Amino acid sequence: MASAFLGLRTIIYAAPDLIYAKTWYSKILGVNPYFDEPFYVGFSVGGYELGLDPAAKPSDGSTITYWGVPNIEKAWEHLMSHGASVHSGIEEVGGDIKVASVKDPFGNVLGIIENPHFRAE
Structure with missing residues (x-):
């Protein structure tokens, strides 16, 4: 029986100041949004959507979505240099997998994960 779930597709973050959020995420992601309206801005990042x-x-940060990164230390420095704040520092969680999370300037928790074992299908 095939699964009814296709995998992660989209994460939507609060952006009370949409113009600032769009600018901030454009800088940290290195891409411009593919969808840009006053009611929603969407970025395509590695086959997934950040809205x-x-x-x-x-x-309150109780649910964290982790974005894959090739080098967590470099990603961490990049986020910090663009005004993110620490939510949970970098830690190895076993099997050479490292995770961390930050708060963006709007209060959303953004997780990053370096997982050398994961391969997107």
Whole structure:
């Protein structure tokens, strides 16, 4: 029986200041949005979508979506240099897998993971 789930596709972050959020994420991701309207901004990143919603409220950080990175230390420095703040520092969680999380300037928790074993299908 085939799974009813196709895998992660989209994460939507609160963006109360949509213009600033769009600029900030464009800088840290190194891409411009493919969809840019006053009610939603969408970025295509490695086959996944990051959406910015000006009507959403930042969560308490209890749910974290992790974005894959090839080098967590470099990704961490990049995020910090663009105004992110520490949520949870870099830690190895076993099997050469490292995770960390930051808060973006809007209060959203953004996770990063360096996992040399994971291969997207």
